Amino acid sequence: MTADSASMQDDQPLILVIDDDPISRRLIRFWMEKEGYAVAEATNGQEGLEIFQKTMPDIILLDFMMPVMDGLEFCNAFRQLQASTEISPAKNTESSQETFLLRHELVAYQQAEDLLTKIARTPILMITAREDDESVTKAFTAGATDFITKPIHWTILRQRVRHLIYQAKLYQRLEATNVQLQRLAALDPLTQLANRRVFDLVLERQWRLMLRNQIPLSIIFIDVDFFKNYNDTYGHQAGDHCLFEVAQAIASQVKRPTDLVSRYGGEEIIVILPDTPGIGAQLLGENIIEQVRSLQIPHQSSLVAPIVTVSLGIASIEPGCVTTNPEKFVALADVALYEAKARGRNQMVAKVWGQD
Incomplete structure (x- = not known):
């Protein structure tokens, strides 16, 4: 099931489930929709990256072992998005902050900045049957925010998802406030021009x-x-x-x-x-x-x-x-x-x- 089939309402947190096992995806969807979340699905890491950029989910539930691109490879590719995303649409500018000061209303800047904020703050909950020290260390090193082991204890999953989404939204609100403060510091309040x-x-x-x-x-x-x-x-x-x-x-x-x-x-x-x-x-x-x-x-x-x-x-x-x-x-x-x-x-x- 792709992102197009997910029911995504503005006030409904969206979960992206990346897992090659259709039974696992179906069970996770059942329990998460029961909690009031919208769910998008991907069958491997590569598809997950594509759906992430289309849907901008609030949290990613990621299987450790998958074909095409496994969980660790997805984490590495996901974090590389941040480094490769161009956020300065204007030429001859030194930094994203200066571009913001020059033309803060640029749509291209805002879209790229939204993507970077999501990448930086979207939590990744790794789902794995492995709980040995090496596997756990690899998961966190690659960029996982937390992990949960199989078989899934649904009460634990529900609480972790709730906590991680709350934490991510709190970070996003703080960052939005910071951007607003930077904008106000750059503008003359009377003319709305740069100061x-x-x-x-x-x-x-x-x-x-x-x-x-x-x-x-x-x-x-x-x-x-x-x-x-x-x-x-x-x-x-x-x-x-x-x-x-x-x-x-x-x-x-x-x-x-x-x-x-x-x-x-x-x-x-x-x-x-x-x-x-x-x-x-x-x-x-x-x-x-x-x-x-x-x-x-x-x-x-x-x-x-x-x-x-x-x-x-x-x-x-x-x-x-x-x-x-x-x-x-x-x-x-x-x-x-x-x-x-x-x-x-x-x-x-x-x-x-x-x-x-």
């Missing part, structure tokens, strides 16, 4: 990549025009909502997973564009300006337009022209932003390091 700490971390990383790979790098410094006037006219609550809307409009135009949009401070937002020359950054800048204008947020106290607008300062650096550091690079974008404001706002000024 300044993340910006500093990612810029340093991308600067190293630029030097090593000899690729261009651009940043865009963005400021909401006459935002203080907006707050004074409409109030700080309206100002917060305005800043959120502008931030989301900017983020909607920055589509690559390696790019980063972050709140730099106050009404200032900054974008990191790896492997992007000046012309590419300017094209994106034009899109950002138009996207913010399209929001049509009234701004009666603006001295440049009746709606909310933004000014942009762009700094780019080409391979072979690096005679500076990240701090001075950001300062160049800030100078460009200052010039955009001095020229009347609601526009952008672009600079290339070493050419201005």
Whole structure:
């Protein structure tokens, strides 16, 4: 019987039984379904690996001796899944954590992270007729969480399954909480963009990549025009909502997973564009300006337009022209932003390091 035949409800723990003996599988299914569990079955370790990735069970009941792939071989292959699973869908990132910081909503990341969490925390209860020291040691060394001997004492099996599932779910809840805390630590609570700490971390990383790979790098410094006037006219609550809307409009135009949009401070937002020359950054800048204008947020106290607008300062650096550091690079974008404001706002000024 395959995974498709298992009755799997969201609130019903799922047990994957891997055993080549149909009678054993039938008995285990009977007792486990009697306890309220859903059951999926596999006849050998290889099939068990395939069904695990399809069903993501809460616990695995694994026979020690099987053809094709026995229990010990399954444990070894199962743990290797963790090492071989790719959890960084974006290019040019140093770690899964940085990918999370760059684009925490990536579906590919979340799916892979779910799989890794399951692999790390899915308990394996080995079922064996052997209870000699060597066999038990091999089972635990291979990755079994616990073992039970044949003939199966159903009361003992029921209690061990219940305990192991409870323990695994507790670990998963703790890990989910930890991921949420990491996400909150990476985000600016008002704009839901990456915060300044993340910006500093990612810029340093991308600067190293630029030097090593000899690729261009651009940043865009963005400021909401006459935002203080907006707050004074409409109030700080309206100002917060305005800043959120502008931030989301900017983020909607920055589509690559390696790019980063972050709140730099106050009404200032900054974008990191790896492997992007000046012309590419300017094209994106034009899109950002138009996207913010399209929001049509009234701004009666603006001295440049009746709606909310933004000014942009762009700094780019080409391979072979690096005679500076990240701090001075950001300062160049800030100078460009200052010039955009001095020229009347609601526009952008672009600079290339070493050419201005």
